[in-house]
Amino acid sequence: FGNTDTKQVMRPRIDIFALREDMKFTEVLEEIKKHGYSRIPVFSDHIDKVIGVLYVKDLLPYIERKQFTWISLIREPYFVPENKKLDDLLLEFQEKKIHLAVVVDEYGGTSGIVTLEDIIEEIVGDISDEFDDEDLIFSKLDEFNYVFDGKTTLKDFYRVAKITDENEFEEQKGESETIAGFVLEIAGSFPKRGELIEFNSYQFVVESLDRKRLIQIKITLPNEL
Template identity: 50%
Template sequence: MSLGFVVTYNSFTIELAFLLVAIILLLIVSGLISGSEIAYFSLTLSDKNKLNKKNTKSGVEAVRLLSKSDYLLSTILFARGILNVAVVILSAYIINSIVDFGQTPILGFVCQIVVIALFLLLFGQIIPRILAAHYPVKFVLFMAIPLSLLVKVFRPLSYLLIRSSRLFGKRILRRSIHNISMNDLSDAIDIAEPKSQENRSILKGIVEFVNTEASEIMTPRLDVVGVDISANYDALKKVVLESGYSRILAYDDSLDNVKGILYIKDLLPYLDEKSSFRWASLIRTPYFVPENKKINDLLEEFQTKKIHLAVVVDEYGGTCGIVSLEDILEEIVGEISDESDYDEEKDYVKLDENTYLFEGKTLLNDFVKVFEEAEDVFAEVKGEAETLAGLLLEIKGDFLQKGEELVYGGFTFKVDSIEKRRIKKVKVTIQNKDEEE
């Protein structure tokens, strides 16, 4: 059965061989330029800092190109467009010279499109872009000098393009500013040199603030002080005196059934009341938040509702802990101490230059503030842990015994004391580099 068309093949001449070599070279150059777009415009602030430290000619040129990103981008677009057009024309010429589709020009046209598009996408776009994304700094340095020459060649055309797009410049600028990620800001703080470590800590706290959840900074359930709503007034006053807190939870039967929050100042007019005094009438309506609540949103709600304490609940409605306005502010400015804070209540004590004694309930957020390098070290292993004790359980995958030691990420952890299966204190030792080796 005849398909209705005849295809004939012509001989491959030396002229076509030279044109094929030219196409290969054009594809390579087009791929390098296409990869440059990804490499230059996906650099992180850390990558740019590395380039600034390069004293080589390519390093200097790369920094100069980045300072004129509008000219760089327009040059890449012009050069890539011209190269791709040249590849298409030469490829079509070679295909038509080798293959004669006779009475089926449409078939020939479709074949040319498929073959040319495949090679352009594969070798001119996909492969170089993947390489550039994996090795952006190396790619930038390799292409710095060639691109500098191209920028000079296409400068007149680039100037016209940039001038004509000025109307859209402000909108593009605003969009680029809004697209700066928190990681970029964090990198910028690491690169910069604040006048003091305190300033750096505050800046880092502000950047990380929007990504922090209530469960990460809350006082856990086991440490929450509360009183049963059925307790008499004398029992309540005893709890208040022993805790020293200005606010405590009032619950019915268990902490999973919180009825309200008692402000101790509300008791002042009734200090001389008898044991039968109905103090429960003074409790205020509790404010409940989910454990994944972002603390920047919670801070705004605290300000709007003029409250200072919220009860954190899990997906089943059970009480996980409490979070206060002070807890949130401490994420920005660091530890806030007042007259009710005693030395013995600190989360840790420094025993010597490399050894610390921590409370097992110390939040991981607070732990990494003491050892800044610990944030990256424990990022992968911490899992759902929110406290130092939880971190040790994640590392071992089982319960620990008193005196047991764990070594991880340049730190030695020794369980100093345990109370009712709960790790109370942990001795943390920073390993010397000699010991690590």
């Protein structure tokens, strides 16, 4: 982890969701609903000119308005080079109390973005890689049906279920990293016990839950997987 460059874990330029500074307030709200991120880079002209970061929580007092000068809420962007070591960046994030940095290349162009969650995932991933599937909490019922603990990471789910095309999940997961988080994301509300949530050709059934957590989720894979 200590020797990992920021470039290795960043979200690359082509995958960045960002807002243009001249967008109307209604357009901004629509885009936020569609993509689901909580911190969003803002640019002028093109993505190489990032001028700030919009925190969605700063917008909350104003979302009922039809018009609002949302650009007044953007925060100062934090830029880091591609070769910044992750352990150094983690320290800077903690010291400055920030959650997102814009990664720039040697010419000052935008190469990608990196979040605190990306760094933590890298750390946790390093730890998780030391364990095998015996440490994962899941039951394989048959070739197509599994019951997973809700806090199982999506990456572990892909591995266990031998899912080769992760993109369909990655594009819909928002900021969720666990199966429970993904189900909440696609359901759009907190589901009930026994509720069926369908996503593409996958079926998710909530087997057990408490007031705030999805504890066990049964997943049925598509037959053609």
